[in-house]
Amino acid sequence: MPTPDSPLARLGFLTIGLFDPADPRGGHESTLRLIEHGERLGLDSAWLRHRHLQYGISSPVAVLAAASQRTSRIELGTAVTPIGAENPFRLAEDLATVDVLTGGRLNPGFSAGPPMNIDRYRDAIYPGTFEQEEFGYERLLRFRDFVRGDVVSTFSGTEGIEVFADTVQPHAAGLAERLWYGGGSTRSAEWAGRHGFHLLTSSVVQGELGDDFAENQLHQVRAYREALGARGRVSQGLVVIPTDSASPAQIERYEAYVASRAGRVGVPHGPRRMLFAADLLGTSEQLAERLWADAAFREIDEVAFALPFSFEHDDYLQILDDLAGRLGPLLGWKPAASA
Template sequence: MIDRAPGGSPGENPRPAENHRADTGRRLRRLGFLTLGAFDGDDPSTGLDDGLRLFERAEAQGFDGGWTRTRHLQFGISSPVAFLSAAAQRTSRMTLGTAVLPLGYENPFRLAEDWGTVDVLSRGRVQLGVSVGEPRSYDEIGEHLYGAAADRQDFSYARVEKFLSLVRGEQVSAFEGVEGIERYTGRVQPQSPGLADRVWYGAGSPRSAEWAGSQGLGMLISNVSFAGAPGPIDAERFAASQLEQISAFRAAHPQGDAAPVAKGAVVIPTDTATAEQRGVYEAYAASRRERTSVAHGPRGMMFDRDLVGPSEWIVEQMAANAAMREVDDLILELPFDFGIDEYTQILRDGAEMLAPMLGWSPSV
């Protein structure tokens, strides 16, 4: 499984991106990046602040969106709402997203209050990606989340539907008026019109993709998909799986072929990377290569390959990917354990070299 450009020195003599526009299907509409906000457990502020600095730098590069992924019980962003509240104050244009927020850990009522607040403070810049399902290690953590009600939780799509209804202004209390000196309303506050139209679902199967489409949501696909059974896989099988999901999603969506699909991928352009940085990137991809050759577990969990190399080579790989040709938005997923200098270089080459070859133009 090739996950880097073979041979040569990919960081030498990068050529202008505008000379190498490739036929990659849909024109790339939006460019984003995703940070996990990795930090040292003894010094979390440094890593989290570095993550916020990436939002500032990405906005200056013209990126359209910055995304986070929730990391519970890990040394990463465990509270996207708090992190993106801070990011909202350090940016002015870029959208602020989650890819994804697992709702099994969340109370839809409080979630609607929190994200309504962030959306208001950011002037409508939230792009909220969600998923459902039982939290990992729920037998151990369930009582810490829900106490005696842990065995009565519903982790189905109904959790998303409840959140959407609250964001859209569902009446939750019959009482509206003044009690003493306090004024009450029957809806979750603050209401932020339009937020419900900026909710995405993290799909991993045709069934979940079809459901997301039927709800009129956006669809997020990542470097994980499901084959349905264990066994050998290759890049073509992974792409075919995601293309099936995209087709199911758009067939069920009111917007049809115009329904938005965003793809998250570990894509590391090396055009201006130093020799040392290229070595780090290639070692990282090599350490993960074996897992991309087989579907894991009873559901056949598949992992997409990482793409490490010059932008022109990466675009060629994307052009050969049937699913990638149907994607509107690309989210560059930054690996967990690189430094801010490496992240900055990846973002810079992504905006200046890679994305223009996919038809993208910066917003600044």
Template sequence: MVKPLRKLGFLTIGLFDGDDPRPGHEATLEIIRLGEDLGFDTAWVRHRHLQYGISSPVALLAAASQRTTRIGLGTAVIPLGWENPLRLAEDLATVDLLSGGRLNPGVSVGTPMRFEHVKAALYPTTADHEDFSYARVERLLRYVRGESVTDATQEGFEVYSDRVQPQSPGLAERIWYGGGSLRSARWAGENGLNFLTDNVVRAEESEDFGVIQRDLIRNFRERHPRKDSARVTLGVVMIPTDSASPAQKAKYEEYVRKRLPRTERPQGPARVMFAPDVVGTTDQIVEQLHAHPAFHEVDELAAALPFTFEHEDYVQILTDLATRLGPALGWNPVRPNGVAGSPGHG
């Protein structure tokens, strides 16, 4: 028996025109506000450096926190190789306080993408000494939790805190790790984080995407202090077509068709695998999800919006997700008064 979906979110990359970037950022904020109106539990934003997508999700979510009152606000994910964990801890706590405790920071580690091309600008004097391991997440967690960072608390008339300020109680429990390998899943579980898994994994013990993802979740929970109750969000590119126009349906199907070949076998030395996108009516998508091994391991789902669609397409997709697909999976949208869901903490 399939358990009902408890939380439903969506994920957006926030594309914009490099010559006129404000409208794209405003459109992303409008989508987040629409998501709240439709009852979604969480709006997640992707992170893109040196591209035409959201490069500063924390800043964007600060703005979103002032245009919404209930929906959880998440990052999926911040690559910590680009960040100073102490400075990021200050920013995260500030936005969490501004939002009333609604921030869900998702992070990852590893050498920054295209590092050879950017290291001279990113770390001009320390590139060869930077630690891009899990230790970077551990530093962030210590600072968010309020561990001491200095023993100097007074200098003349100036009084200093020995820990990062501000502190936001509960934020550390809402930090997520985005991982696609068994090592990452196990590490996230051992360190008591929440776990994000989406449409990119590594083919380590299988070449069946659903089986790989299922095993990631199981390995995570086996090592987590809360075991089966540890939180996992499954990200899936889902494109419902119930209310789509014929032109939209044709565009969606062409988008999925072009992306299908990359899903057929592992890619590159890392044996990266991509999940097939899910497109169709509510009934068709429900059938596909019920056949997905990882779907049976979770009760939290995030619908990843395709990168290159128009604003009206996202409105149609989100509306169908909230009014048709979500309820068909047993999910209850959160109403304006906050009932039928967990207010704020997506």
């Protein structure tokens, strides 16, 4: 196995938090138990996808608030919240509150632009005003202004027996410096760097330099750091499935899952030529070799490996156990000390 230039500094995981619509509590409880398990294993971070009108987590704010009371160390993030479906003022209040509850462990990640499938529910969220809404980067910058503590009201002081502030409350010190942007193109990576966001890069990128996924991802990471003027925090979110402690039945299902998605790899999709990374499956030794052969991975200090959408809770426990106990150490990672 190639010797890495530097060890992996931070290891986390990302989940969509699927649930049975007939028993939504069960799925949400499963997600909370995974986060608790990740903390016990010494993982550095747990990230939630954000889904609307699907059987996955639609309110990561609520789930992370619950997780904040069941953990004490692991960092908690979103990857990603589409800011176009949010009121930036209200979201600033909610996320600042959760950050206070976590003791400063929140790492919200965002995307800009019209949210996925917004045309299907635009009238439910913006009845009569959709055409007037601004869905670009400015909406996200406005949110950052709010959590940073910029003035939002023309009045502060006491009125009767009530005291009013002119900034969003509570103020969560440091939250504005822990905001991430999910970029999939050179333009978005450069924007994140210029505006001081951390960069989330996933298993989907725009194929601007041809059909090689790693080449395009590496180019975007370097463009981000050049725009930032520093190395910056970059998190990579590939699907990585170690099989060290998996049962034969689990391995068979994992192999079927990977095979069902293999046809989309190496082929550009849609007018923006989006490319999908291959799902990585195998023993930790095999996975470590493949990751160190990945040009983009070799320049990234932290990862949030994505748990496959459709697996069972016990599958996720096995994957997290192998990530923390076997693959992580092979990549030079060390588990965080218990709080």
